[in-house]
Each structure stands twice: as structure tokens, then as C-alpha cells.
Amino acid sequence: MTCQSVVIVGSGIAGIYSALLAKTKYPNAHISLVEKSEQLGGLLSSTKIEGHWFDYGTHVPRYTGDSDIDALLFSSINLSDYWQFQNINAANVGPFNTLYTDSPNPFLGSKTNTQLAQQLLELTQENNDTRYHEQNFDSLKSQLDATYGPNLTKNFFAPLMNKRFGACLSEMATDSHKIIGLQRLILGDGELMRKLKGSPRLDEILAFASQEEGLSPFKNIYPKGDKGIRVWIDSLVANLEKCGVNIYTQTGISEVNMTGDRVIKSVVLSSGQRIDCNLLVWTAPLIMLIRSAKLTYMPSTRPIFRTSSLYHFVFPDPPKISSNYVNVHDPAFSSFRVTLYSNLAKTTTDEHRVTVEVMHDIEAPAPSRESICQELYDMGIMPVTSRPSLTHVLAASSGFPVLTPAFKKEMGEQEKLVETKIANVVTLGKASGTAFFMADVLKEAKCKLNQYFERNFDDHNEDNIDKSRQAVSNLSS
Ligand SMILES: Cc1cc2nc3c(=O)[nH]c(=O)nc-3n(C[C@H](O)[C@H](O)[C@H](O)COP(=O)(O)OP(=O)(O)OC[C@H]3O[C@@H](n4cnc5c(N)ncnc54)[C@H](O)[C@@H]3O)c2cc1C
Known part of the structure; x- marks a missing residue:
């Protein structure tokens, strides 16, 4: 044919x-x-x-690093219309409202984390190598317990996954934490992370303390x-x-x-x-x-998606940080990710566009725009004195799957x-x-x-x- x-x-x-x-x-x-x-x-x-x-x-x-795909998607664009960068320059807000501008991966190495010593001990236990490689986990909970240890599972993953997906770890499928950027953690400074990442098992689940280390060879692009x-x-x-x-x-x-x-x-x-x-x-x-x-088909279950609401703001002042975006890993906040366009597109106007993505139950009302704006102040991303001249909330048509x-x-x-x-x-x-x-x-x-x-x-x-x-x-x- x-x-x-x-x-x-x-x-x-x-x-x-x-x-x-x-x-x-x-x-x-x-x-x-x-x-x-x-x-x-x-x-x-x-x-x-x-x-x-x-x-x-x-x-x-x-x-992508695949020359055929990249040729189709990138070879015909005029690269002078785009910023090109290897370092994505993203930040994260870790548990206990710790703004960490060196990486988008969750930072748990702050002094406010009183569980850190126990978490490090559990992570580095010798018998983890065998358990981790068994790979026959029946739920996300058993996978995380074996991979990161019970303390991080209970005190970091459980509350955060619950906030984002409205489900407990034993209800979620293995690997479902990865779609919200929780695969690699940071538990200390550059030296500690380099040492820990020397183990092949820990290398897969820990990140360098700085995104400047271990950079992907592939460029990111964003339109000017x-x-x-x-x-x-x-x-x-x-x-x-x-x-x-x-x-x-x-x-x-x-x-x-x-x-x-x-x-x-x-x-x-x-x-x-x-x-x-x-x-x-x-x-x-x-x-x-x-x-x-x-x-003819009878579904065995109704797939559930978390609604992703987009809170768009325009502020008269620039963000307090130079990051392109911020992943929020503190369950105290409804915000899931914050995009800072004046950093990403390097625009030089007096207006600073910001988008906050919030994941929530499709049935539940979206958080108020005032509360999300307040989170931007509380996380130290926008100056508290800066009042947005525009606030707009939009429900994205495509949400995050609750991977059970x-x-x-x-x-x-x-x-x-x-x-x-x-x-x-x-x-x-x-x-x-x-x-x-x-x-x-x-x-x-x-x-x-x-x-x-x-x-x-x-x-x-x-x-x-x-x-x-x-x-x-x-x-x-
Ligand atoms: C909120 C959110 C944020 C994400 N952020 C990132 C990120 O930062 N980086 C990353 O790599 N990935 C991210 N992802 C993953 C994202 O899924 C992929 O990056 C990629 O964009 C998926 O492309 P797609 O074409 O499969 O789906 P989509 O981009 O969803 O496209 C599907 C298209 O099908 C159309 N459609 C649906 N039903 C019909 C129909 N019946 N008839 C005709 N058309 C239809 C829709 O309107 C849509 O245009 C994110 C996902 C979500 C949900």
C-alpha cells in the first residue's frame, strides 16, 4: 500500500x-x-x-538530542528571534518555605529541616541498593519507602503528593511523583551532593546542589x-x-x-x-x-485529572529573583509553578508578567486570586509592595492525570x-x-x-x- x-x-x-x-x-x-x-x-x-x-x-x-526530531522542529526557525540557553535557570521553594534559586529540584537541606540527619541516614543505608532494584512495587508508597527511606516518604512526599493530587501515596501508581518534578532531591551543599551522587543508585534520585553542574548538552530556547x-x-x-x-x-x-x-x-x-x-x-x-x-466498551474506572488553573498577573515591579521559573514543593502553598516572563524573555518594559499554575480538584473551587498573589509575596518571589495591575484566572483545558x-x-x-x-x-x-x-x-x-x-x-x-x-x-x- x-x-x-x-x-x-x-x-x-x-x-x-x-x-x-x-x-x-x-x-x-x-x-x-x-x-x-x-x-x-x-x-x-x-x-x-x-x-x-x-x-x-x-x-x-x-x-531532544534526536537529530531527526530536532531538524523538523527547530531547523527552520530563525534562531536570532530566540534566546538560547543551556542552563534553565530555575528555582524552587522547598518545604518550610525555603526559596532556593540554584535549582528547580526540591531543596531539603535547610536548617529548618530537623529531620535531615535521619533522612540522610535512611537514604544511604546499604540494603537500599537491593530493595531499590527489586522494582516490583505495588504502590508509590512502597517505591518511595524503598528508594528514599520512610522519613522522606512520610514527611516530604506524602503531604506534597496529597496536596497536588488529592490522593495518598498508597493509592498512587509507581513513578507518579516524577510528573511534578520530584524525582531528584537536594539534601545539602555542593560537596555533599557530589559525594552522594558518586553512588549510581543515589545519582538517579539526587540532584547536584547547583543546576550549573551536570548541565544537559541540549539547548533550551525561548522566543524574544x-x-x-x-x-x-x-x-x-x-x-x-x-x-x-x-x-x-x-x-x-x-x-x-x-x-x-x-x-x-x-x-x-x-x-x-x-x-x-x-x-x-x-x-x-x-x-x-x-x-x-x-x-463497544465499558470503562473499568473514570480517569481523574486535577484541574490546572492559570493565574496570570501583571506587576509594575520586577520579580525579586532572576530565575525563569519556580517549582513550588512546599505543601503549604497552592501554587505549583510560577513563570517569570520578564526573566525568561528578558523583556525590558515596566510591566512584569507572571503566571502561577495551581493544581486542584475539578469539583473544588479554585483558590482566590488574592490568596495566590499573597503566596507570591510570602515565597519571596514578588516584592510585597507591588500590586498587580492585571489579575486573570483561567482553567487550563488539560490537567494533570492522577496516576493510580x-x-x-x-x-x-x-x-x-x-x-x-x-x-x-x-x-x-x-x-x-x-x-x-x-x-x-x-x-x-x-x-x-x-x-x-x-x-x-x-x-x-x-x-x-x-x-x-x-x-x-x-x-x-
Ligand atoms: C499543565 C501541564 C503542564 C506541563 N508542563 C510541561 C513542561 O513544562 N515540560 C514538559 O516537557 N512537559 C510538560 N507537560 C507535559 C505535556 O503534556 C507535554 O509537554 C506535551 O505538551 C504534550 O503534547 P501533546 O500533543 O501530547 O498534548 P496536548 O498539548 O495536550 O495537545 C493535545 C491537543 O489535542 C486537542 N484535542 C483534544 N481532544 C480533541 C478532539 N476530540 N478532537 C480534536 N482535537 C482534540 C487539544 O485541544 C490539544 O490541542 C505539562 C502537562 C500539563 C498538563
Whole structure:
């Protein structure tokens, strides 16, 4: 079979990358990108509020280190329009309201941590090596107990995970702490951390005291000016248009037409338009595909997401710190992450934009804007005398999954159903439940799509790969 028509649903970074990859590999194919919102980009988007641009929280693209992915996403942008930096320059507020500007990783080495000696003792116990490598943990609690010791589990992880996800550790799936940046801790100064990280086991779970040490070789980029991450998405959208991808916004898939042998032949948009399809790439929640394809399915649980509310502020004064963003690891605060645009974009106006992300129960009212502004003062991020001239609260459409074993099982069952009932679909992106962070989402997308192309399309040959390289370099010209 030759690749004639690919329909991609969802235009976050997974969908945009998939469209660029499909079009460059199969320049003659009809590639369609379908997005339910008004604009493309998904979480990598910016909104204009009363003349000020705000992102969906911190989203700083970093080169993935995979030359094919990086070529598609970065080679055509004009790098002089972007700041480029290896050091992300982020801070964190650790437990006991300790503002630590040397790293975004949780800092627990402060004098106010009276449990520190016990925590260090438990972390370094010899028998941890064996327990840690068993890896058969039945919950996050047993994983953290074996990995970090009972004291850190009880006094650091439990209250924080409860605040962010509204669940206790024994209800959460293994590794769920990683999606809110709790994988690596800092328990002391540079010398201590270097010494501890000498152990391969501790190296995986502890961070250097300073983000200047152990820097990733891959650059981060962020647009200059005040339009935020939208600048990058706009340039990718221009590339999609330039290479002939058909873009449909404010619409979804209302019908998936299949033959008896499980093959999708066409899809119908909510507008009624039919599009031929010999591969469907699905990056939106799988349950929507299950419904559109009219597959019989009874979910075993309802996946729960924490709402992410975005509190956008404009202050007349600059932040008190020079960090680009701040991770908040103190459960006393509702704030989860603070983005400081005047540092990140190095803008030189008298107006300083700040976004605070807050994770909360979908049913519960969001904290008041006054209380979140007060947190910025209390954490020492904004000067107490600075009163915001703009405050705006927005519920982000996509929240953080509460990763319980039941959630993971449900996502696995949905994926299995789709794979067994539909022959020509590839499921990708954060919504598929197998990757979360941008770089992981992209690497998974590349791998799954290339596997599909190689197995199913006769025109996947070296000639095409050469054409694809040519197409990528054409985009930059
Ligand atoms: C609040 C939050 C903050 C995050 N911060 C970071 C971070 O700082 N760094 C990082 O690496 N990762 C972060 N992540 C992880 C993030 O998931 C990935 O970085 C990446 O952006 C995911 O891309 P995606 O394309 O899979 O999903 P999304 O960006 O969510 O895109 C999915 C798209 O599908 C569309 N869609 C949904 N349903 C339909 C439908 N029925 N029909 C058509 N379109 C549909 C949506 O409108 C959206 O545009 C964060 C995640 C969340 C939830």
C-alpha cells in the first residue's frame, strides 16, 4: 500500500510533529491535522489577555538530542528571534518555605529541616541498593519507602503528593511523583551532593546542589519579545502550511468509517466533511476515538485529572529573583509553578508578567486570586509592595492525570481495544498515557510512526527518506 492520506487528530506538539514527519516522508500524500480548539499548539500555546501575552505555564522547548526530531522542529526557525540557553535557570521553594534559586529540584537541606540527619541516614543505608532494584512495587508508597527511606516518604512526599493530587501515596501508581518534578532531591551543599551522587543508585534520585553542574548538552530556547511560546508554534504552523498540510480547527471527528477487516477508510469531521484516510494518528483522549468508531466498551474506572488553573498577573515591579521559573514543593502553598516572563524573555518594559499554575480538584473551587498573589509575596518571589495591575484566572483545558494503578490499567485497556479493533491507527502523545514530558512524547511519536510506516507503506524506501531530508531543508529556505 502507498501512503495516500493521513489524518492526525489533536494539534499539540505530538500532532504537529506527526504532521511534519508524515508530510516530509510522503510529500505527495494528503495530510490533515484536526484540532478542536481555535488555535494549534495544545499546551504549547499563549493567550492574549488585555493586551498581554501569557503561556500555558512554563513551556520551554529543549532540543531532544534526536537529530531527526530536532531538524523538523527547530531547523527552520530563525534562531536570532530566540534566546538560547543551556542552563534553565530555575528555582524552587522547598518545604518550610525555603526559596532556593540554584535549582528547580526540591531543596531539603535547610536548617529548618530537623529531620535531615535521619533522612540522610535512611537514604544511604546499604540494603537500599537491593530493595531499590527489586522494582516490583505495588504502590508509590512502597517505591518511595524503598528508594528514599520512610522519613522522606512520610514527611516530604506524602503531604506534597496529597496536596497536588488529592490522593495518598498508597493509592498512587509507581513513578507518579516524577510528573511534578520530584524525582531528584537536594539534601545539602555542593560537596555533599557530589559525594552522594558518586553512588549510581543515589545519582538517579539526587540532584547536584547547583543546576550549573551536570548541565544537559541540549539547548533550551525561548522566543524574544512578549508573545511567548506562541512564536514557536506560529513558525511550526507556517511550516505545516508551506508544505501543504490541511489544517482544520474548531472541529473534531464525529464518525470513523471502517471496513469489516478493521480498516479505517475515511473519517467525518463535526462539520460533516468526509476525509479519506489510510492512517489515523490519534493524539487526543482515546475514549473519544472509541466513541467515534462506535466500539463497544465499558470503562473499568473514570480517569481523574486535577484541574490546572492559570493565574496570570501583571506587576509594575520586577520579580525579586532572576530565575525563569519556580517549582513550588512546599505543601503549604497552592501554587505549583510560577513563570517569570520578564526573566525568561528578558523583556525590558515596566510591566512584569507572571503566571502561577495551581493544581486542584475539578469539583473544588479554585483558590482566590488574592490568596495566590499573597503566596507570591510570602515565597519571596514578588516584592510585597507591588500590586498587580492585571489579575486573570483561567482553567487550563488539560490537567494533570492522577496516576493510580486503576488509571494506568484503564488507559492500557483503552489502547489495547483500539489496537485490536482498528488496524490502521497509531495512538500517540500525552493522552495515550505512555509518555508525559515533551521530549518523551516526541521520541515515542517518532518511533511509533516510523514503525508503522515501515511495516505498512510500500513507498517507505530510501528515496523517500532522501526526499524527506530535502523537504526539511526546503522549509528553512
Ligand atoms: C499543565 C501541564 C503542564 C506541563 N508542563 C510541561 C513542561 O513544562 N515540560 C514538559 O516537557 N512537559 C510538560 N507537560 C507535559 C505535556 O503534556 C507535554 O509537554 C506535551 O505538551 C504534550 O503534547 P501533546 O500533543 O501530547 O498534548 P496536548 O498539548 O495536550 O495537545 C493535545 C491537543 O489535542 C486537542 N484535542 C483534544 N481532544 C480533541 C478532539 N476530540 N478532537 C480534536 N482535537 C482534540 C487539544 O485541544 C490539544 O490541542 C505539562 C502537562 C500539563 C498538563
